[in-house]
Amino acid sequence: MHLKILIFILSFSQTLSLSASLSQESLRPYRNEYFVETGAHYGAGLLVALQSGFRYLRSVEVDPQYFQAAQELLKRYRNVKLWYGSSSTLLWEMIQDIEKPITFFLDAHRFPPLDDGRKNCPLLEELEQIKRHPIKTHTILIDDISCCGQLSFDYLTKEDLIVKLLEINPNYQIFYIAGGWENEVPDNILVATPPNHRRRYTQRDSKFGNLAKSAAKISIRPKAGARGAPYL
Ligand SMILES: C[S@@+](CC[C@H](N)C(=O)[O-])C[C@H]1O[C@@H](n2cnc3c(N)ncnc32)[C@H](O)[C@@H]1O
Numbered sequence: 001m002h003l004k005i006l007i008f009i010l011s012f013s014q015t016l017s018l019s020a021s022l023s024q025e026s027l028r029p030y031r032n033e034y035f036v037e038t039g040a041h042y043g044a045g046l047l048v049a050l051q052s053g054f055r056y057l058r059s060v061e062v063d064p065q066y067f068q069a070a071q072e073l074l075k076r077y078r079n080v081k082l083w084y085g086s087s088s089t090l091l092w093e094m095i096q097d098i099e100k101p102i103t104f105f106l107d108a109h110r111f112p113p114l115d116d117g118r119k120n121c122p123l124l125e126e127l128e129q130i131k132r133h134p135i136k137t138h139t140i141l142i143d144d145i146s147c148c149g150q151l152s153f154d155y156l157t158k159e160d161l162i163v164k165l166l167e168i169n170p171n172y173q174i175f176y177i178a179g180g181w182e183n184e185v186p187d188n189i190l191v192a193t194p195p196n197h198r199r200r201y202t203q204r205d206s207k208f209g210n211l212a213k214s215a216a217k218i219s220i221r222p223k224a225g226a227r228g229a230p231y232l
Pocket of ligand 1: 019020021022037038039040041042043044045046060061062063066085086087088107108109110111120122
């Protein structure tokens with residue numbers, strides 16, 4: 001078989017076999033122009049975000065092998081920028097030039113978690129860097145909320161996270177939606193949105209529809225509908 005065809009088939013099947021921590025249906029209602037993720041892993045979450053219609057995407061990965069894999073997967077997308085290193089210190093550098101509300105997807109943590117005296121989860125440091133940003137109307141999604149109270153999250157509780165989120169914006173509305181590739185994990189993503197989010201989303205929907213179409217060239221399986229569960 002021709003070498004170029006073989007490489008194409010291999011990279012195409014790799015794309016199909018990747019599974020992200022979230023689905024397009026989970027992400028679409030929370031679109032802004034900018035998507036900033038922590039914990040790129042292989043880049044599957046970024047592919048979902050591209051297909052969901054985000055215009056500019058940024059992510060960071062601490063593991064060199066995953067970083068390389070994500071770079072390879074996403075090299076053709078000039079609107080995707082990747083950082084190599086820890087989000088616990090790099091997030092500010094990643095967002096400081098952005099002058100619009102961002103949708104954050106905070107998904108960096110060590111897996112499997114280790115009890116070796118090093119941090120497993122940089123969430124508090126990430127939220128502190130988001131707090132430095134002058135815009136207070138970002139939308140913040142925190143994945144794997146089921147890990148709260150466990151070693152994976154360094155025993156951080158939901159309440160710890162909510163206290164920190166309300167330091168960023170005391171008016172944040174906080175609720176939970178399903179996570180996972182097929183929305184198979186109920187209430188696994190914490191969502192913090194500014195109070196007028198619903199109205200903004202409705203107004204912007206037609207504009208983002210076109211962007212979503214142009215990003216839809218990527219092969220990703222369709223997902224089941226997301227469910228929402230109000231918290232406050
Ligand atoms: C659950 S995976 C992320 C999955 C990805 N967001 C997706 O949807 O496909 C967690 C990733 O975070 C990375 N990670 C762990 N600690 C990190 C840190 N401090 N900074 C950046 N990445 C980190 C891990 O190496 C791993 O690749």
